[in-house]
Amino acid sequence: MLNPETVPPEDRPILLYEKRKSVFPKAIDGYYRRIKWAWMVLALVVYYVTPWIRWDRGPYSPNQAVLIDLAHRRFYMFSIEIWPHEFYFVAGLLIMAGIGLFVITSAVGRAWCGYSCPQTVWTDIFQHVDRLIDGDRNAQLKLQAAPWGPKKIAKRLSKWAIYLVISSLTGGAFIAYFTDCPTLAREYISGEAAPIAYYTVAVLTATTFILGGFMREQVCIYMCPWPRIQTAMLDEKSLIVTYKDWRGEPRGSVKEAKSSATPLGDCVDCNQCVAVCPTGVDIRNGPDIGCITCALCIDACDKVMEQVGRPRGLIDYATLGGCEAEKAGQPPESLKKAILHPRTIVYFLIWSAVGLGLLFALGVRTHIDISVAKDRNPPYMLMSDGSVRNAYTVKLRNMEGRPREMEIGLVGLDGARMWSDDQSAATAGRTLTRSVAADQADPVRVYVIAPPGTKSQDFTFSLRALDKEGGSDSHETHFDSPVEETE
Ligand code: SF4
Ligand code: SF4
Numbered sequence: 001m002l003n004p005e006t007v008p009p010e011d012r013p014i015l016l017y018e019k020r021k022s023v024f025p026k027a028i029d030g031y032y033r034r035i036k037w038a039w040m041v042l043a044l045v046v047y048y049v050t051p052w053i054r055w056d057r058g059p060y061s062p063n064q065a066v067l068i069d070l071a072h073r074r075f076y077m078f079s080i081e082i083w084p085h086e087f088y089f090v091a092g093l094l095i096m097a098g099i100g101l102f103v104i105t106s107a108v109g110r111a112w113c114g115y116s117c118p119q120t121v122w123t124d125i126f127q128h129v130d131r132l133i134d135g136d137r138n139a140q141l142k143l144q145a146a147p148w149g150p151k152k153i154a155k156r157l158s159k160w161a162i163y164l165v166i167s168s169l170t171g172g173a174f175i176a177y178f179t180d181c182p183t184l185a186r187e188y189i190s191g192e193a194a195p196i197a198y199y200t201v202a203v204l205t206a207t208t209f210i211l212g213g214f215m216r217e218q219v220c221i222y223m224c225p226w227p228r229i230q231t232a233m234l235d236e237k238s239l240i241v242t243y244k245d246w247r248g249e250p251r252g253s254v255k256e257a258k259s260s261a262t263p264l265g266d267c268v269d270c271n272q273c274v275a276v277c278p279t280g281v282d283i284r285n286g287p288d289i290g291c292i293t294c295a296l297c298i299d300a301c302d303k304v305m306e307q308v309g310r311p312r313g314l315i316d317y318a319t320l321g322g323c324e325a326e327k328a329g330q331p332p333e334s335l336k337k338a339i340l341h342p343r344t345i346v347y348f349l350i351w352s353a354v355g356l357g358l359l360f361a362l363g364v365r366t367h368i369d370i371s372v373a374k375d376r377n378p379p380y381m382l383m384s385d386g387s388v389r390n391a392y393t394v395k396l397r398n399m400e401g402r403p404r405e406m407e408i409g410l411v412g413l414d415g416a417r418m419w420s421d422d423q424s425a426a427t428a429g430r431t432l433t434r435s436v437a438a439d440q441a442d443p444v445r446v447y448v449i450a451p452p453g454t455k456s457q458d459f460t461f462s463l464r465a466l467d468k469e470g471g472s473d474s475h476e477t478h479f480d481s482p483v484e485e486t487e
Helices: 031-052 084-108 111-116 118-134 137-145 150-175 181-190 195-215 217-223 226-233 254-259 296-307 320-327 335-339 342-364
Strands: 066-069 074-077 080-082 240-243 315-318 368-374 388-398 404-411 417-420 431-436 440-450 457-465 472-479
Touching (some): 031 066, 031 111, 031 118, 031 150, 031 181, 031 296, 084 111, 084 226, 111 118, 111 226, 118 150, 118 195, 118 217, 150 181, 150 195, 181 195, 195 217, 240 320, 296 315, 315 335, 368 404, 368 457, 388 404, 388 431, 388 472, 404 440, 417 431
Antiparallel strands (some): 066 074, 074 080, 388 440, 404 457, 457 472
């Protein structure tokens, strides 16, 4: 059997499975690392604090600012309350989030992956825990190679214990978006929360622990579809983290440069860019699907360039087109020009149009709503006097935090009258008045009776709020009769 270590790389067989090489990124400070810190802190504060924010909606609605109330089928976001029949708002927000990713990718490449993706944020946190317990890269490499002993076991256990605490806090914060957060926290700690709360936290703890603690860059490289989609979206105008090979090559140390017969490039082959990379990529080999555009290699290389007295920016944010121009001796492309290219502007306009559409729909939506389901079986009842009766389930929605008087009316269907389950047929009329409780949907059984000879036809139930704020809605439905509608 061949020993792969003794076979030259070019002669080695291509294997379908490659064992993971663990990544131990070195700590780095610099411009992009500080942006990453600030963004990470902001994202974590928003994630952990949001469920604790209170928002007064009156006595009939929950007072949590952001709440996905599955039990009552409502989504609350500050002063906005979305009902199930308004799911298009949620769909619109998801579409905006999707197009938003397109805008970001088109403008600044995989910035989502490098700065905001939960996988990146939690992996970053866990890598800092590694440094806290094991030390920086070299100490981690040494510990990894060391045989198992009391010191290594103690370090591993303490690290995993911290991972577990972080992971369970992550799961705990997630379920707080689905129920009243202070109540949940109290019940959870005292063991009185619903079993589903414990199951959900257990599942989320396990996934965070495994994905952030152990799988790390493998999630980005092998599991996440986004890098593939993004790769298809990138072109020569997209901003990516790039190694300027025409400037860096041929690479060689400062010492080698002094003794070399031919001039060497700016890269001193210090490997610092690889050492700090959280996904273990060597950006000098060209664009790589594993590169999440976190720009930490820019910080590392800029530091090295400063130390050896060469211009910064050997690794930099740049477009491939800009690099070609720079290689040909033209000045570097401005960041503004690289970001504001036509595709980004088109994506941004689409994103804005969806956003404005949602805002408009929010602004004009009524806070009362009517929906009607007609009885199909039987479609009608023929009464002894020849009149025809149809039955409907009419749902009235009051989306305000106070009870409201509403009037249902018949539009069309001449001569027809209606009454509800809790009235006698003798009181039937063209309108019905109901009081609908605050923030409730009120289903009413309504019977509509039409004079003999009435043909099958469409008609409308109208709804009108009787208080001074007003508001109206309507729902078209059908009236069935033995006399068929003529064209
Ligand atoms: S190559 Fe550079 S930008 Fe890409 S992931 Fe590694 S450190 Fe981040
Ligand atoms: S950090 Fe810069 S100088 Fe060092 S190996 Fe990477 S590209 Fe070359």
